[in-house]
Amino acid sequence: MTLKKIYFFLLEPYGPQGWWPLLECEGGNPTKTGAMNGYHPGDYSYPKTDEQRFEICVGAILTQNTSWVQVEKALQNLKQLRALRPEAMLKLELRKLKQAIKPAGYFNQKARKIKLFTAFYQKLNGKIPRREELLNVWGIGPETADSIQLYAYRQPSFVIDAYTKRIFSRIGICRENVKYEELQALFEKELKPDPHLYSEYHALIVEHAKRYCRKKPLCKECPLLSVCSFGQHKSSIRLL
């Protein structure tokens, strides 16, 4: 009940976020960050094509510990090179790949990760990968695996990230060093396994963390002020 209530507390002020952002989609909205056209609020029917699915996977790797604006630039470069398809990506010279994704940082590691993932992706031949399979690919950790599951394949895996831990530990629901699978299990227990709900919730969490629940939080006008125990003495509603 608590987690579902918080969901609506976020949805009301922010509205549907239109994740996962794509380079382009019909009737998409401009990003808040860059000049892309890929947010599609309220439309959960993406990816519509296999190219979009692959683009989401690559974006999920590129955005590891990196802001999305930088990832947009990298994706644009890859698009320019026509490399946002598995076959082309595997053929692309390693140094050209590194050059293209340089804006997103960690380009040595990420180039290798993308190559390895692409080989894995191609072997799937359209099948949906299991979470364990994804985790066995070098460079795919829990968050990236769940992002791919949820946004590329519409599987009900709840994505946990640093923002999720920050927000929900401040609220008082968990501690700040809660383990990934532990917090994920809580969300997946409290919420029905609906990919639309999971997608929207995670996107809202990111938006909320950027707007109010920053490192230095802006608690004054926070929409969650009434349910948050941060900096207060009110009894916490700790579930973990």
Add this chain to the structure above:
DNA sequence: AACCAGGACGTGA
């Protein structure tokens, strides 16, 4: 001019 961003891996205790 530090600090941070939609993490993951390798290492040594």
Add this chain to the structure above:
DNA sequence: TCACGTCATGGT
């Protein structure tokens, strides 16, 4: 298991 160092660019 776990804490810590490393990877790298660009925006604020």
